[in-house]
Amino acid sequence: MKILIKNATIVNPNKVFKASILIEKDRIVSLAQRIRTKADKEIDAEGKYLFPGFIDMHAHFRAPGREDEEDIFTGACAAVRGGYTAVCCMPNTNPAIDNEARVRWLIEEAQKDDLIDLFPAGAITKERAGRELTEFVALKQAGALLVTDDGSAIKDPLILRRALEYSKMAKILVAEHCEEHALTQNGSLREGFISSKYGIAAIPAIAESLVVARDVELARYLNARIHLMHISTVRSIEIIKRAKKDGVKVTCETCPHYFSLTVDDAEAAGFSGNFKVNPPLGDKKDIEAVKKALRDGVIDCISTDHAPHSPAEKELPFEEAPFGFVGLETAFAVSYTNLVKSKILDLKNLAQKMAYNPARVLGLENRGKIAKNFKADLVIVDLNRQFKVTEKTFASKSKNSPFLGRELYGAIETTIHNGRIVYSAGADE
Amino acid sequence: MAKNQATTALEAADIKRILYQLAREVIEKTPELETLVLLGIQTRGVYIARRIRKIIQDIEGVELPLGTLDITLYRDDLTTIGPSPLVKETKIDFDINGKVVILIDDVLFTGRTIRAALDEIMDFGRPKRVELLVLADRGHRELPIRADFTGKSLPTAEDEFVEVRLKEIDKKDEVIILKA
Amino acid sequence: MDAWNKKHILGIKELDRSEIETILSLAQSFKGISKRDVKKVPALRGKTIVNLFFENSTRTRTSFELAAKRLSADVLNFSASASSLNKGETIIDTIKTLEAYHPDIFVVRIGSSASLPVLAKYTKASFVNAGDGKNEHPTQALLDMFTVKEVFGTLEGLNILVVGDILHSRVARSDIFGFTKFGSPVTVCAPPTLVPYGFEEIGAAISYDLDEAIEKADVIIMLRVQKERQSSSFFPTLREYAHLFALTPERMKKAKKNVIVLHPSPVNWDEEICSSLKEKLHPLILKQAENGLAIRMAALFLVGTRKRTL
Numbered sequence: 001m002k003i004l005i006k007n008a009t010i011v012n013p014n015k016v017f018k019a020s021i022l023i024e025k026d027r028i029v030s031l032a033q034r035i036r037t038k039a040d041k042e043i044d045a046e047g048k049y050l051f052p053g054f055i056d057m058h059a060h061f062r063a064p065g066r067e068d069e070e071d072i073f074t075g076a077c078a079a080v081r082g083g084y085t086a087v088c089c090m091p092n093t094n095p096a097i098d099n100e101a102r103v104r105w106l107i108e109e110a111q112k113d114d115l116i117d118l119f120p121a122g123a124i125t126k127e128r129a130g131r132e133l134t135e136f137v138a139l140k141q142a143g144a145l146l147v148t149d150d151g152s153a154i155k156d157p158l159i160l161r162r163a164l165e166y167s168k169m170a171k172i173l174v175a176e177h178c179e180e181h182a183l184t185q186n187g188s189l190r191e192g193f194i195s196s197k198y199g200i201a202a203i204p205a206i207a208e209s210l211v212v213a214r215d216v217e218l219a220r221y222l223n224a225r226i227h228l229m230h231i232s233t234v235r236s237i238e239i240i241k242r243a244k245k246d247g248v249k250v251t252c253e254t255c256p257h258y259f260s261l262t263v264d265d266a267e268a269a270g271f272s273g274n275f276k277v278n279p280p281l282g283d284k285k286d287i288e289a290v291k292k293a294l295r296d297g298v299i300d301c302i303s304t305d306h307a308p309h310s311p312a313e314k315e316l317p318f319e320e321a322p323f324g325f326v327g328l329e330t331a332f333a334v335s336y337t338n339l340v341k342s343k344i345l346d347l348k349n350l351a352q353k354m355a356y357n358p359a360r361v362l363g364l365e366n367r368g369k370i371a372k373n374f375k376a377d378l379v380i381v382d383l384n385r386q387f388k389v390t391e392k393t394f395a396s397k398s399k400n401s402p403f404l405g406r407e408l409y410g411a412i413e414t415t416i417h418n419g420r421i422v423y424s425a426g427a428d429e
Numbered sequence: 430m431a432k433n434q435a436t437t438a439l440e441a442a443d444i445k446r447i448l449y450q451l452a453r454e455v456i457e458k459t460p461e462l463e464t465l466v467l468l469g470i471q472t473r474g475v476y477i478a479r480r481i482r483k484i485i486q487d488i489e490g491v492e493l494p495l496g497t498l499d500i501t502l503y504r505d506d507l508t509t510i511g512p513s514p515l516v517k518e519t520k521i522d523f524d525i526n527g528k529v530v531i532l533i534d535d536v537l538f539t540g541r542t543i544r545a546a547l548d549e550i551m552d553f554g555r556p557k558r559v560e561l562l563v564l565a566d567r568g569h570r571e572l573p574i575r576a577d578f579t580g581k582s583l584p585t586a587e588d589e590f591v592e593v594r595l596k597e598i599d600k601k602d603e604v605i606i607l608k609a
Numbered sequence: 610m611d612a613w614n615k616k617h618i619l620g621i622k623e624l625d626r627s628e629i630e631t632i633l634s635l636a637q638s639f640k641g642i643s644k645r646d647v648k649k650v651p652a653l654r655g656k657t658i659v660n661l662f663f664e665n666s667t668r669t670r671t672s673f674e675l676a677a678k679r680l681s682a683d684v685l686n687f688s689a690s691a692s693s694l695n696k697g698e699t700i701i702d703t704i705k706t707l708e709a710y711h712p713d714i715f716v717v718r719i720g721s722s723a724s725l726p727v728l729a730k731y732t733k734a735s736f737v738n739a740g741d742g743k744n745e746h747p748t749q750a751l752l753d754m755f756t757v758k759e760v761f762g763t764l765e766g767l768n769i770l771v772v773g774d775i776l777h778s779r780v781a782r783s784d785i786f787g788f789t790k791f792g793s794p795v796t797v798c799a800p801p802t803l804v805p806y807g808f809e810e811i812g813a814a815i816s817y818d819l820d821e822a823i824e825k826a827d828v829i830i831m832l833r834v835q836k837e838r839q840s841s842s843f844f845p846t847l848r849e850y851a852h853l854f855a856l857t858p859e860r861m862k863k864a865k866k867n868v869i870v871l872h873p874s875p876v877n878w879d880e881e882i883c884s885s886l887k888e889k890l891h892p893l894i895l896k897q898a899e900n901g902l903a904i905r906m907a908a909l910f911l912v913g914t915r916k917r918t919l
Contacts, residue, residue: 126845133845137853162842165801169817169853499638502650502680507914516638552647 001025001040003419008045008380010370011347012052013356021050023376026418031372041421045380048413051351052370053085053377055358057175057253058150058229058303059328061087061118063106065094070308070397072106075328076115077395078306080415080423082328083379085116086358086367091123092151098123098134100142107143115422117377119362122147124163124174130155133162136170145362148175150229153211155181157218164224173361175227178211178236179279188319189271190263190280200271200319203280209235216243219250227361228252230305232279234289241298251361253301256327256334257281259290261402266318273314273321275402277307291344294353300361302353304331308398326396330389330403332381336410376419385411438583438591439604444564447580448477451562452484454578455531462491464557466528470546471499471517474534476597477564481533496521498532503545519549526554531578535593537563540574565604567591613911617736619725620745621786629787633755635907636900642679643902653680653913656713660686662739663700663719668874669739669748672898673716676905682913685712704731714913717741722779735912737905743779746873748908750783752901753871754791756893757828759900760869764791768825771813772798772854773832773881774843776805780873784830785813798822798854802843819854823864830871831856831881847880856882856890869893 003023010019010031022030022037030037061075070078079087089106091097097106103120110118122139126132128149136147147167153176154160160176167174184203189195191202212228216239219226231237231252243250262283266275275281293299307324314321327334335354339345345353359368366374389406391399415423439447459465469478475497486492498521501507501514532546543561550559562578567585581604585591588609596602613631615623624632642650658677662670670686677684687707700719707715712734717725722742729736740746758764769788775781775797785795795813797804804815816822823829834850844850856870870882870890874897878884 131842132840133842135845135849137849159842162802166844168801502638502642502652502910504652507652508916516635518638519641548651552649553645 004039008050059306085377333408441602770826
């Protein structure tokens with residue numbers, strides 16, 4: 001099927017320009033000022049912006065095990081509604097994704113509707129127990145691009161060492177959820193004045209930076225690649241910045257909430273479970289540091305850490321609620337509103353963080369950029385449309401978002417994957 | 430070693446004549462020629478043994494079995510000799526039980542080499558008889574060993590060196606006595 | 610040929626090329642002795658050789674024992690397991706006790722790497738290393754080189770491929786030192802977790818891809834895989850390890866026609882080498898044992914007849 005998109009403002013990681021594109025089958029076949037070819041479908045994108053389809057390196061699809069919170073189909077729906085055409089789903093399911101059969105099953109499930117490309121992350125250790133490595137080579141062959149025990153850090157540095165060494169041969173990316181669990185037991189809120197004021201069990205900022213420091217040192221020593229997930233603190237960023245300067249092969253990501261929300265927002269919301277996340281929301285200094293790090297390139301990617309939870313679970317006292325919020329549907333809008341509209345990043349940078357860099361880090365070719373012969377994974381956005389976040393915003397089974405009720409700019413209009421329209425705002429509403 | 434200290438005890442022609450005579454002696458003294466086997470002691474004893482064998486073949490038309498013997502591992506002075514011994518090939522491809530063994534070496538001196546050779550031969554079997562054939566006997570025995578077939582007796586002082594040169598490896602045939 | 614003046618044979622590291630050549634050429638002569646009716650020479654008659662094995666090894670120990678006996682030496686076997694000895698002090702006590710018998714040579718196998726020089730201080734005897742921890746197993750490397758030379762006629766310019774757990778292997782280290790001394794480039798092939806840190810400096814190339822590395826190998830040395838390594842997370846499963854590093858008929862097809870395969874034995878057929886290759890590969894591996902005896906005779910002979918005037 002041929003699709004022609006006219007008059008769009010194309011946002012590439014290196015350039016923003018007006019053009020038209022022609023899609024045939026699953027590729028972009030033509031990119032020019034004017035395209036005269038007849039197409040089966042024409043989209044007039046005048047006044048709209050065309051981004052490469054976003055790539056999320058970090059989302060939780062809860063299958064197998066908690067299909068009540070999310071399944072592959074609804075997760076994919078949430079993704080395309082947010083303009084995402086590729087997702088790495090995390091392995092902390094029940095059972096964990098620690099073998100190739102489960103990786104293949106997830107990929108086949110996603111291929112049924114083909115809304116997105118699913119790249120399941122494999123676990124680093126069997127059952128994520130932190131003791132025995134999984135078969136990295138087999139996982140890679142099955143389609144996993146990264147391994148992580150996300151949800152937990154690797155507690156034993158020897159195991160992490162082996163994982164980093166082994167990953168060199170397996171050519172799979174080791175990603176770490178940085179948390180010193182001994183320091184965060186029972187904690188729910190960032191340690192600081194507010195947690196002390198209310199007597200809420202706290203999570204110190206160094207719980208993240210301690211492990212960031214450890215992991216960066218190991219990667220340096222072994223000359224190995226490592227990817228650090230959901231970076232949120234001032235010190236973590238400083239450590240990563242220094243390491244990058246020294247040539248350590250570290251990449252990292254942050255999430256929209258770490259440059260838009262603080263612990264004060266949690267307080268203001270009466271400690272609604274919708275504001276509970278791990279790593280926890282920080283303070284203004286953290287937000288400034290994250291924004292600056294995005295601008296300077298210290299942080300490579302924006303991921304969502306999309307974490308669906310059933311209402312029953314989130315409508316609990318803060319200390320009892322589970323960690324995490326949904327975010328696939330709102331990631332772009334939150335990012336655009338908080339970064340581009342406030343002139344921290346320009347559109348090109350945003351495209352880098354959300355599409356191009358994730359593609360590069362994951363080793364995906366022909367993605368992350370709008371160019372001839374690249375994959376037709378695209379998203380059309382209306383940057384000027386403001387909208388209010390409501391439960392209807394979410395295609396996910398869960399609606400646990402701290403952005404409910406907020407006004408954001410940057411609505412997703414159309415998402416195209418493999419040259420097919422997989423989401424259209426008009427069709428939904 | 431100054432050249433003018435060397436005397437030629439045997440020249441090529443002498444060696445040729447001596448070997449011929451030795452071969453004839455062996456034939457005459459050994460009625461059971463078919464029970465005869467030759468064993469040359471490494472290194473120059475082997476070349477001499479080969480020559481003797483050829484001469485006997487020319488005279489009698491019989492090619493005698495030939496073995497080589499390296500006696501290094503049977504020496505009695507292994508821990509006190511100079512450079513590490515290069516152990517050459519010991520090859521006896523035939524049965525020596527009941528055979529008459531002609532043990533062949535270039536120079537008979539203290540007799541210790543022959544003693545070692547005898548011990549080694551005994552590890553290969555039980556010959557009927559062992560007889561010793563040498564190109565030159567320079568005396569100064571330290572063991573009760575004597576040759577059955579002697580090419581030439583060379584009186585020497587104990588501290589002199591007797592060098593046997595054979596054209597197979599030394600480019601010419603001669604026997605030199607060198608003063609210390 | 611240069612005089613042999615080393616009191617000990619501790620490792621290939623300490624041997625120069627001419628010393629190795631001396632051992633190899635002597636071994637050639639000793640090989641013939643095993644084919645004789647009387648498989649004995651009196652070269653080390655009256656010498657006392659103690660097999661001091663702190664780690665169990667029937668193969669190596671019997672090989673050294675037989676080598677000593679074929680040289681007419683007297684052999685004393687002393688085996689001690691780690692549990693019956695406290696480490697360190699009592700090992701020295703053992704040496705001191707045995708020293709009372711005025712042994713000429715200790716053949717030592719011990720679990721601690723690079724520990725022989727310390728032990729040597731307590732005795733006048735010579736040491737021949739039968740394997741010290743993960744450091745060296747010189748007679749194994751020497752017999753490997755001997756075997757290679759028998760087949761190829763030379764030790765120079767051959768591509769040597771060592772496959773397996775390099776990190777824990779004294780055989781690998783000794784082989785690498787040996788072959789590189791003769792100008793034969795060595796490649797080690799293992800998962801990154803089993804390649805020692807900074808190993809590039811040792812002079813070997815490192816590959817993680819056996820299918821690629823096997824193509825230019827003239828000699829493949831397969832090391833045994835120890836299952837305990839899985840539980841220490843050096844590799845996730847034996848299955849994945851074998852999938853990547855075992856010698857299979859398919860992999861052998863990619864190798865040179867004249868490639869030879871060596872193994873320090875015992876071989877775990879169907880772990881590091883597919884059992885369908887047994888018929889083709891086992892004969893040379895068995896020959897290694899025959900050559901090992903000759904090498905050990907050469908080693909004991911050189912060390913046992915060393916000039917004492919020094």
